[in-house]
Amino acid sequence: MKKTILALAVATVTLAGCMTYDPYTGEEKVSNATKGSVIGAIGGAAVGAATSSSDDRGKGALIGAASGAAVGGGIGYYMDRQEAKLRRQLEGTGVRVVRNGDQIDLIMPGNITFATDQSSIRPAFTDTLQSVALVLKEFDKTTIRIEGHTDSTGSDSYNQLLSERRASSVRDFLLNQGIEPSRTRAVGYGERYPVASNETAAGREQNRRVELTLVPMQQ
Missing domain, CATH: 3.30.1330.60 (OmpA-like domain)
Structure with missing residues (x-):
């Protein structure tokens, strides 16, 4: 499980590097897709570990993390793109x-x-x-x-x-x-x-x- 936790930590740091640009403030910020992916990954890992056997908990956590990140980031990414386009159109x-x-x-x-x-x-x-x-x-x-x-x-x-x-x-x-x-x-x-x-x-x-x-x- 320690390796699993380390892998999740690395993935989280990588995701946290995904930024979006706010044309109103001129600042970069962490995208909502990134936040959703991180939250989804943590939740998915917990579910994956809990529903796997003791020997497969590490594997289950990783699979759950990947699945959770995809779901959590998908909606956030979709809304990120919509928000960016609206900001450009309405500035x-x-x-x-x-x-x-x-x-x-x-x-x-x-x-x-x-x-x-x-x-x-x-x-x-x-x-x-x-x-x-x-x-x-x-x-x-x-x-x-x-x-x-x-x-x-x-x-x-x-x-x-x-x-x-x-x-x-x-x-x-x-x-x-x-x-x-x-x-x-x-x-x-x-x-x-x-x-x-x-x-x-x-x-x-x-x-x-x-x-x-x-x-x-x-x-």
């Missing part, structure tokens, strides 16, 4: 790309997506959404959750309906670009989930937004 558009594990969030501020009190997408924003749709069509193994959010101005019921209409407008646009309907879900949250204070104009502007959450279908 300078005002849309934020946020990575959280194997989930990617696209945060679209209301000031660039919709006019005040309107649910029709601004004509100037359609090119950006078309760029998003192209990437989503290429990476078709992800589900797309479209969330509408508002500030607290106006009644709760009005804001709820407005957020639903805005989310539906973005979903309809993506469907018109060829995205499969079964991959998408639109939901409105009204003013329930602010990301900033509604006491200031700047805060209210941040709260008026649409978010796309991309999750791998394997999850």
Whole structure:
């Protein structure tokens, strides 16, 4: 088992050398595929060792590690590639790309997506959404959750309906670009989930937004 542990350690160090470039910060970082591979390798090794006979535990751990690394890294690598392409396409558009594990969030501020009190997408924003749709069509193994959010101005019921209409407008646009309907879900949250204070104009502007959450279908 000591040799097995040493082999896993070497593999982990090798995987940790896999880096990705973040065009927003200009920094290199360990890719999520690497993190997934390391976690998968450790988990696979444990399962492989536990399910093997005492004489074959070292071999079982290595086989399990290789299998776990492939599974753990596959999803991460797929989402790494999608994230990188989205960042390139959306740089300078005002849309934020946020990575959280194997989930990617696209945060679209209301000031660039919709006019005040309107649910029709601004004509100037359609090119950006078309760029998003192209990437989503290429990476078709992800589900797309479209969330509408508002500030607290106006009644709760009005804001709820407005957020639903805005989310539906973005979903309809993506469907018109060829995205499969079964991959998408639109939901409105009204003013329930602010990301900033509604006491200031700047805060209210941040709260008026649409978010796309991309999750791998394997999850």
